Amino acid sequence: MLDLLIKSAYLPEKGRPVDVGIRDGIIVDISANIQQEAKYTIHANGKIIFPSFANMHTHISMSLLRGLGADLPLMDWLQKVIWVLEGEFVSPEFVRDGALIGVAEAIRSGTTLFMDMYFFEEAVAEVAKEAGIRAGLGFGILDFPTKVAKSPEEYLKRAKDFIRTFKGEDLLFPVLCPHAVYTCSPETLKKALELAQEEDVYIHTHTAETQQEVEASVENFGKRPVEHLNSLGLLTEKTLMAHVVWTTQEERQLIKESGAKVLHCPESNLKLASGIAPISDYVKAGIHVCLGTDGPASNDNLDMLEELSLMVKLQKGANLDARSMDAKTALKIATEEGFRAVNIKAGKIEVGYEADLILLDPTGPHMQPLYDPIAQLVYSAKSSDIDTVICKGRVLMEKRELKTIDYQEVLFIAQKWKERIENFLRHRIYT
């Protein structure tokens, strides 16, 4: 008995429709006509089957700050809008509610894994678990006090408790997030590394996002950010670095040799004027590259298909070379390479892989005629074409309807926070 049977989905690699059988969250059969019974059957009717997306860098609860301060320069945006609002509002309730909106959006756009980094990640865990989506729960570490802790020692102590609470979960896993080289001292970074190694968890951090960050790092430490992390021992196979826009050839070599991962966020890098990361060079150098959206306040959405389409076009345009990246590579980066970075065997439609996948409806006018499904996914499709989303064999969306989230609650909490935050802004900033 199968848990789930998908009938007649078009598989691009085979160039024809197949049936896909799933048991215990694993793809166990791909063939022309599966006769075995199943607890649940989806009739794909020629919809195209692709791996689902792995969004490898986000701050999902920042959905509650979406679009605020858009068009301000980075430091004004942070100091005058984001930090002010976070200081006032961030709480377990804020994080939970923001995560619910974000997870609804992530599922609707075909994502089944997100690597998060924020405060009160217990609240993200609660939402992700209920929704049935995979999440890397990033416990943030900073040198300065916030509502979470008063000192680096206290952050690290709480992080250790957090890690032990969430270890061994099925779809969730704890991650340690020293925020960046400009918010964590070398001492804090070293202690974070020790804790991550003791507990055998991934480190997820921001690295070389802006030129200003690089200049400050050189001034303070005599080294550029990647060199600095390397000198402290933080470049490891289990290190995930978001952005990595500004690097020298020597730094790229360090990243490659260490096996550390680059989490590319092209929309955020453009919108916040950080720059254009040399991703096709990284790929050519053999660096493990993944894709993320960044938080929904700096993107301003969680749409991985938009992100992946931008990534490949941006590399072609910025390098003045159409061969810089192709559609197939872009799709792999947004799917398989993300899961592989955190040792999840998903991101491919193959027997033995975990069943994280989407069904894409190819009947929209922008998909006509359909010659090359991968090129058309990358260059023509929209996330609204995603009809069905499956995470480890569980159906999270079918016929565009969320199966594990009460969408009325999403709209209700969005309205609640809109009123609270707008009321605050009226009285505190604009008067």
Add this chain to the structure above:
Amino acid sequence: MLDLLIKSAYLPEKGRPVDVGIRDGIIVDISANIQQEAKYTIHANGKIIFPSFANMHTHISMSLLRGLGADLPLMDWLQKVIWVLEGEFVSPEFVRDGALIGVAEAIRSGTTLFMDMYFFEEAVAEVAKEAGIRAGLGFGILDFPTKVAKSPEEYLKRAKDFIRTFKGEDLLFPVLCPHAVYTCSPETLKKALELAQEEDVYIHTHTAETQQEVEASVENFGKRPVEHLNSLGLLTEKTLMAHVVWTTQEERQLIKESGAKVLHCPESNLKLASGIAPISDYVKAGIHVCLGTDGPASNDNLDMLEELSLMVKLQKGANLDARSMDAKTALKIATEEGFRAVNIKAGKIEVGYEADLILLDPTGPHMQPLYDPIAQLVYSAKSSDIDTVICKGRVLMEKRELKTIDYQEVLFIAQKWKERIENFLRHRIYT
């Protein structure tokens, strides 16, 4: 009696819902509660009202070649794929069928005007007229023979007949399209200018798309493309130049002084590795900038919302300055500036403007919470949020359903061409 009444649409500029009354294609009333009767009423229920988009540069019938040869360098893509297929297939039937798919896609993504350039534009006219969408029908002029004509003289003669046939139409207008400085001799360009001035029509051409084009122009004419056009008298208020990626400060001054328009196509420029046009510099210099998608084989869709979102982020990222462009400016470029370039009083939701508008459904998770409708249109929304599209007072789409196009026919012709073209490719290129 109104022709059309829109009840309770949220108007961003006013920050509250309004009713909009339309008569004879014109917005005649915007107020809190219009009591006048109407032939047709749309209950917007808080959907957001925006101007519709003006897609100022496309080759709409190339939808039939969508996604073919994706990832090839420009010259291979053109010579080995596009020109081969066009040579084999382009005909009035091809152009009509491709236009039908493209017009369906354009309407579904909120566009009510497209400036086209291709062969057999009579067939585009037929489709656009039936669908009720505005079109600038661009009659292409080349130095080399095609199915349309054998010599520049014959193209110009046919163009004259074409212009006289389509002058005085309501939503359609003829446009003269000398293709580019690298496909039209100075002699042909001058004759095209004479004809355009005699007949008082717009000139629509490709200019300074790639560095190679600039180098060839300098080599052949001793002048860069914009200088060359200027020396021939082709920079006029009625000249629309697509791309304009590579220009000097002097050329920008020439464009500004002449009143010629720049039609920016950022996705195509990235995907075909042409480069990143300095659009925010153009805007600062006072140049009239419009937005287009380019043809659906080089983009690979006709989604103006995607294009507009990319434009603004790309300017910020490429200039390393978040103030390079803001959401409001981007929206204006994609709407009002397009209509204004061809002297259509549309692109604004104001009494006295023609009623070209969209209603956007703000209830998707990626739009929650909704603080700033213009920022969220530009940075968060997807074209699938567009619920209703109105062109000069006529409803072309309502509740995502096309009102003037039989969508079953769209799918049928797409399948027909897929089979024809794939059959040809199997036998001619890949064997």
